Each structure stands twice: as structure tokens, then as C-alpha cells.
Amino acid sequence: MTAALQNYRDRMRRVLDYIDRHLDADLDLETLSGVAAFSRFHFHRQFTATFGLSVHRYVQLARMKRASYLLAYSDGDSVTDIAMEAGYDAPDAFARAFRQRFGQSPSSFRNAPEWEPWLVAFGPLDSARSKLMKIFTTDDVTIRDVPPTRVAIMEHRGDPARLGDTVRRFIAWRKAAGLHPRTSPTFNVWRSERRPSSPAAYSTDLCVGTDLPIEAKGEEIKVGEIPGGRCAVLRVVGYTDNLEPAALYLYRDWLPASGEEARDFPLYCQRLSFFPEVPEHETEADVFLPLK
Secondary structure, X not given: OOHHHHHHHHHHHHHHHHHHHOOOOOXXXXXXXXXXXXXXXXXXXXXXXXXXXXXXXXXXXXXXXXXXXXXXXXXXXXXXXXXXXXXXXXXXXXXXXXXXXXXXXXXXHHHOOOHHHHHHHOHHHHHHHHOOOOOOOHHHEEEEEEOOEEEEEEEEEOOHHHHHHHHHHHHHHHHHOOXXXXXXXXXXXXXXXXXXXXXXXXXXXXXXXXXXXXXXXXXXXXEEEEOOEEEEEEEEEOOOOOOHHHHHHHHXXXXXXXXXXXXXXXXXXXXXXXXXXXXXXXOEEEEEXXXX
């Protein structure tokens, strides 16, 4: 990559980071073109050419994603508050826009999200962000000796489009159990490909580390352990919804060149921060490849 192209990508990435940090602000073209240090007369065309959607639509999707997360995973904000945070002057205008995009009212989505339309709606946003995805190098990988971690496990088996339902139950269970993410680490153990040939073959474990007695509280909770040992660790910063590129880099590029051998335990990650508690470009996760 030439220095000029890298500079261009860095300036565009600056714009996405600024949008993430200022979703409640007036994100007009003049402000965003200034962040990128581009001419305001051409910036909107440059943005659309780079990301495949307009600045206005990108901002709308980013705000709506935060709103949908608050509806699905948090009960601390009212629908009215969430509407205002999404940039709508009135709840009914927010409700119309939400229904048009997802086919559900905000209240209906809060009670029982339909995830397939949700995933489709945010496809353009995910695609835009992938345009500037970080390219990993060997300098990004460290080898650590990690201790064994006792975990409580909620399994997700079957269609990955329904993973959001399991995540909702997992969050509710760990709240009831008093296992806050700040004090009890969060892990995902990937027991299948992210996109297996059959959705029914998808398999992942949602885990919380704890040495406390584990109460199921009506859920199917198992007790297990993430084994200790040597691991190759790759930290991902920003847009950690999709950690497949990091996993592929470890398996496809780093491992064959390293001279190391993988241990008989699945790839897993520890989620260090969460959206919308922090802006999406500031979320962090460590991806672990267990080694012999």
C-alpha cells in the first residue's frame, strides 16, 4: 500500500471514529469533511465511493444500531429516551423509522427481536466498516501463558441468526447472578465455523469466568473450564462484532509461519469492552489460539 493511499484510508477512518464518538451531535458534511481534511464540496462523493453508502445513511444506521442494542440488551432506557438519543424529536417518528427498517415497532423489538431482518438491515453498515479493516501482522500477535479459568457456560446451538436471543438470555442470567462484566470476564468459545454449511451446525459457548457457586436460575447453565497453557493472542480494537478476520489470520497466516502447533481446544475470545458502553471503534477483544 502506498503512503498516499494509507494516508487517505487513515483520514476516512478518522471520520468513522468521529461519527462513533459523536452520535448525539450534529454530524453535518462541513464538520465531517473538516475531520477528514477534505474539500466539503467533494467529501460526500468521496465517502459514498469509499463506503458504498452516503454519509447521511451511514449516520442513520450507526444511530439505529445503538438504539437497537439499547432496546434488545438494556432495560435502563425508555423508548422515548432511546428515540431522542437516535436523533428523533418524537417517539412516533422513531417508531415509524424503526418499523420501516426492521418490520417491528421498538416495543415489539424490545420484547421479542426478530434478528434476520435486523441482520439484513445492518449489512450495508458492516460492509462499509470492512472497507477499512485493519490488516494484521505478526507484530500484533503475542504468546502468553494463560491460567485456567473456571466458567459458567450458556450454549448456543443452531442457527447463528438466533444468537441474539441467547445473548439476551445470557445477559439477563448473569445480571441475576451478580456476575458483572467488570468483575467477571466474558468469553466466547467457538466450536464451529462462523458460517457452517448448515445453520444447524453452528455452535458457540457464551461463558463468564467465576469461582463463585453457580446458580442456574431457571437457565441451562453448565460449569466448565477454559484450560490454561500457551496461547497466541491477537487483540482486536474496534468493530468486534465480527472477529472472523482475526481468527482467519491466526489460523491461515500466523500459525503456518510460526512453527507452532495448535492445541486440542477451540479458538476463543475474551471480550474486554462492550458496545454501546463504549463507542464501537473503541470496543476490544482478545482472540486466543491455544498452542502446544
